[in-house]
Amino acid sequence: MRILHTSDWHIGRSFHGHGTLDALREVLDALVAQVRAHDVDLVLLAGDVFDSAAPAPACYALLTDTLVALSDAGARVIVTSGNHDSAARLGFQAALLREGITVLTDPLAVGTPVTVADVDGPVHVYGIPYLEPAVVRHAWEGVELRSQAQTMAHAMDLVRADLGERGGRSIAIAHCFAAGVDATPGVEREIRQGGLDVVPLPVFGGPDYVALGHIHGRAQLSERVRYAGAPLHYSFGEGDKPRGSWLVELDAGGLASVEWLELPVPRRLVTLRGPLEEILADPRHAHAEDAWVCVHYTDATPQPDPMRRLQQRFPFCATVVHAPERTDTASEGTYATRVRAARDDAELIDAFLAHVRAGEGATEAERSLIRDLVDVRTLTEAAR
Structure with a gap:
């Protein structure tokens, strides 16, 4: 079975005041093409489908078009909710979706898999929506759920208990902050309180593959536990992180291989640093003239109207920061x-x-x- 692991689409997010729907549509069209090219059987979307709990109508249209396209490409699709999503809004039409598209947002269904079969038998897919301890602790009486780490551990216990009875191959999908990864400053909304909500890697023991969401850069925590990251750059802090998805293959014995599939970057992100006049005139910066640009100009004093002047050369200059270089180390x-x-x-x-x-x-x-x-x-x- 071939599985495509993606996450954190953040449909509706802006980039320094600029809309991203058209760019995201371009990237998701490429993802659909990957599904066709690699004969993918199952697509996993691990949370943060939307960027807000109340997305605009155009955001729903993009999601609908992409899910239908993935289904038409021959893949089953399983979607879970993240901390940016409203689980109620994302899941309220789940029963009305076409066959082969499943949206999992109910914490009480964590231990009940969606089973997908291939020539080697069943694959049990356990979808774990984002679990806020204060919201879900009433669902499991008698269990201490004071942190997300505890909550995720309990959810995985339910997964392992069910898997122990069913047997066979399995996948878990979750949206959390796992030990061993770094957040991008200003990008991933914090879902931790101190170290208690960092989920230890051993919590994810059991399934053949664990598809994680929340971190916007790809990350491999172990051979079988990975983040796919976001398909689009949403911050200059992500500019050096590749965009793509994991192509996972299961054979009769479990995890057989994992391959990274690159996605196109509609517009590169470039950060320039130096004196303003030098940035405006230096021919070495010609490569940035069609990119999203962040400028840190190092003049000792603020310069007049820097954004307007920069956009004359760099039309997609999105942010300007006055960052003088301190030459005086005096106390x-x-x-x-x-x-x-x-x-x-x-x-x-x-x-x-x-x-x-x-x-x-x-x-x-x-x-x-x-x-x-x-x-x-x-x-x-x-x-x-």
Whole structure:
């Protein structure tokens, strides 16, 4: 059996104020083409289908079109909900979906698999939606569920108990933060509290393959436990992470092979750093002119209208950060020394500017202006 593991589509998410639906549609069309090209039997979507609990109508249209296309390509599809999804909204039409498309959002059904058969027999697929301990602990009385780690451990216990009775090959799908991976700052919404909600790797023992979602970069925690990551870049922090999905093959004995399938990147992400004028003029940056661009300009002082100027060269410049390089390593004590050493108000202002500008004091033009203003103030006070 050939299985495609994907996750974290985040339909409806914006990228620095820009819509992503068209780009995501392009990537998901490529994913459907992969399903056809590799004769995939089963597609697993491990949570965060939507980016919000109340997606716009166009988001539902993209999901519907993609699920239908995957089904038309000959694959069964099993979808679980993530922490960004509303399980109720995602699952309310589950019973009305066409045959071969299954949406699993009910925590009480964790120990009941969807069984898919091939020539080697049944494969039991256990879908575990995102489990918020405070929400689901009432469902399992007598079990302490204070953290997501405990909750996931209990869910996997239910999976193993059922699998022990059924036997055969099996897959689990889950959406959580597992030990051994790093989150992308500002991207994956935190679903942990300290270290208690990091799910230890041994929790996932039992199934032949565990398809995880939540982390936006691909990750291999073991041969049989993996994250596929998001199919589209949603942050400059993800710019160096490949986009794709895992092609998993089960034979009669269980896990046979796992292969990474690359997905296209509609527009590359590039981060540029340096003085603003250099970034605007340097021919070495020509490669970024058709990419999403994040600029960290290192001028000592903020420059006027940097976004407009950058977008004249880089039309897809999405964010600009003033990040001066600190050349003055002086301590607060050195600054205090400078203040005490100032012979007049103009030198005092220059010392302050050097302190707040990472070591660069007033320019010649600024010094002239400062002295003029100080002189005017001195004359005004003298005339009182």
